[in-house]
Amino acid sequence: MAVELELEDIQGTVLRSRPMPYFGTYYVFTIDDAGSAITLIKRLLPHITPAAHWDAPPENAWINATFSWEGLRKLGLPREILNGFPRxxxxxxxxxxEFLGDVGVNDPSHWDMPHGGNGLDIGLLIMAGSPELRDVKAAIGREAVAGLGGLRTINRLDVGLPPTGREHFGFVDGISRPYIEGQGGNPLPGQPVAKxxxxxxxxxxxxxxIASGPGPEEFWRNSTYISLRKIHQDVAAFRRFLxxxxxxxxxxxxxxxQMMGRWRSGCPMALSPEKDDPEIAKDPxxxxxxxxxxxxxxxxxxAPGCHIRRVNPRDALDGTVVDMRLHRLLRRGSAYGPVLPEGVTEDDGVDRGLVLAIINANPGRQFEFVQSQWINDGDFISQGERSDPIAGRRDRSDEFAVPRPRHRYKGLAAFSQTRGGEHLFLPGLGGLRWMVENLGPH
Ligand code: HEM
Structure with missing residues (x-):
């Protein structure tokens, strides 16, 4: 039977691709008083953008609201519901x-984006197709917190497509994504269909x-999780390595x-291994x-160890115990910070990178599995402790191997370093209304 997604109830970012170019802001709020937080949700509700018309939205911008477990606890969600969430x-x-490889340079003691344990209770995601629209949406966010004594804005991070049109290491990003059953249209060639x-x-x-959540269905229906990571990119080190x-x-x-599995244009090595082909890169x-x-x-x-063959092995693990269908990720990432000028190979001390925002209904078997087993380890491809050359930890191995022409690169640096991270709950619009009606001080 055909799946019908309740698009009016699902928050927009779940299905909508980023505008291109994109301009966004992440706000982080801390709850000191549940009453203020409920008022915030009430004020925001008419502005929360649903996924309806996700492929041709009437307005090229959206506001979406997310909650950490700590935030839901402070909102007064009953214990039995809180305890029913994924571990x-x-x-x-x-x-x-430890499990996620956030040790050494990646350790939470170096994080500058708050997480659930130190103040990230509510996160507001704003994304727009122009700086003006972004400012309009950001003003809505600011007005929604105005005068609320029990709520503090503790962090703001602006994101946006660099003027190069590429992420900071110079690659075109946002090419491959799963097709979700019920989203409408048809899958593109090579696009996996996911339930x-x-x-x-x-x-x-x-x-x-049926994927479900804790407590009454009105609370969790059409909700999901965003696994958010702030990743600092050491662009100078990456350029020196090249x-x-x-x-x-x-x-x-x-x-x-070789490290990415695609040329920087986006053209896959699989289709053009000897040289870049910008025409293939552009052709969906x-x-x-x-x-x-x-x-x-x-x-x-x-190469088996490159970024895209690790994070989406496609058919490479067919016939093994791993079922690829259980580890699919929907990416909603965006770049932050200024571009390191072309040709510069010394670090300028400026923070730049990627806010990785992974939509997944099961953060354990989706984001965490991919991060811990495929990005940070090499066992599944007989590569020992070697990790992803772009995004992996570097405390156990600094090598990357290419079968043909046979070569072992050494001295990979920590090109990507974690600077923040949290699993956030993204309720449906009905779930937000349920929260307003049932939570907070009574
Ligand atoms: C600084 C770190 C990272 C950079 C610069 C980066 C960049 C890229 C680029 C350029 C692509 C290829 C273009 C595309 O298909 O959109 C890609 C693909 C992808 N990345 Fe990353 N990425 C990073 C970290 C991560 C992490 C930590 C994860 C997951 C935990 C991840 C998951 C994916 C997935 C699932 C794909 C699609 C692969 C496919 O379906 O072929 N990436 N990334």
């Missing part, structure tokens, strides 16, 4: 640092059961492409249309 959400990301319950509670998931491992500009592009009918196991089992074109 990862209850504990919070900082507490899961809606992998991304929204209240629908059947890949295990054949420079030190290749003699020519073309050689540097090849090293970057081709730029995701490839497999690994069937066409490139040994990784001669796309």
């Amino acid at each position: 990862e959400f209850i504990q919070g990301m900082a507490a899961r640092k 809606a319950g992998e991304f929204v509670l209240g629908y059947e998931n890949e295990l054949g059961v 420079r030190d491992n290749a003699e020519t500009p073309d050689g540097r592009e090849l090293v970057a492409a 009918m081709r730029n995701n249309d490839f497999t690994f196991r069937a066409e490139d089992p040994d990784g001669d074109r796309t």
Whole structure:
């Protein structure tokens, strides 16, 4: 039977792709008094943008509201409901640092974005197609907290597509994403079809059961989780690595492409292993249309350890105990901070990077599995403790291997460093109304 998503009730960011270019802001609020927080939700409710018309929205901007477990506790959600959430959400990301590889430079003691354990109770996500629209939405957020003594704005992070149109390491981003059953339209060539319950509670998931949440269905229906990570990118170190491992500009592009599995244009190595092909990169009918196991089992074109073959092995793990369908991620990431000027290879001390926002209905078997097993470990591809060359931890291995031409890169630096992270609950609009009616001081 065809799946019908209740688009008017699902918050917009779950299905909407970012505008291009995009301008956004993340606000972090701390709750000192539940009454103030309920008033905030009440004031925000008419402005929360649903997923309806997600493919052609009437207004190219949205406001969405999220809550940490700590925030829900302070709002007065009953204990039995709080205890029914997934363990990862209850504990919070900082507490899961060993499992997630957030040690050394990634340790929560270096984080500058608050998390559930130190003040992130409510997070407001604002995304817009122009700076003017972003400011209009941000003003709504600010007015909603005005005069509320029991609520503090403790952090604000602006995000936006760099003028280069690429993320800070120079890659075109936002190409591959799953097609969600019921979203409308047709999947693109190579786009995997995922059950809606992998991304929204209240629908059947890949295990054949209805993904659900704790407490009454009015509270959790059409909700989901965002696993948020603030990732600092050491662009100077990345450029030095390319420079030190290749003699020519073309050689540097090849090293970057081997690490990512795509040329910086977005063209997949799988389809053009020798040289970049910007035409393929731009063509949505081709730029995701490839497999690994069937066409490139040994990784001669796309190295088994590169970023995209790790985070989405496609068919590479068919026939093993791993079921790829259970580990799909929907990315809603965005860049922050100014671009490091072209050619600069010394760090300027400025913070720049990526706010990774992963939508998943089950943060344990989706985001956390991918981060811990596929990004930070190499066992699943017989690579020992080697990690993702772009996004992985570096305290256990600084190597990356390419089968053809056979080469082992050494001395990879911590190009990506965690500076914040939390699993956040993103209720449906009905769930927000339920919270207003049932929580807070009575
Ligand atoms: C600084 C860190 C990171 C950078 C610069 C980065 C950049 C990219 C780029 C350029 C692509 C290829 C283009 C595309 O398909 O959209 C990509 C794909 C992807 N990334 Fe990342 N990424 C980072 C960290 C992460 C992390 C931590 C995760 C998950 C925990 C992740 C998950 C994914 C997924 C699922 C894909 C799609 C792969 C596919 O379906 O082929 N990324 N990333």
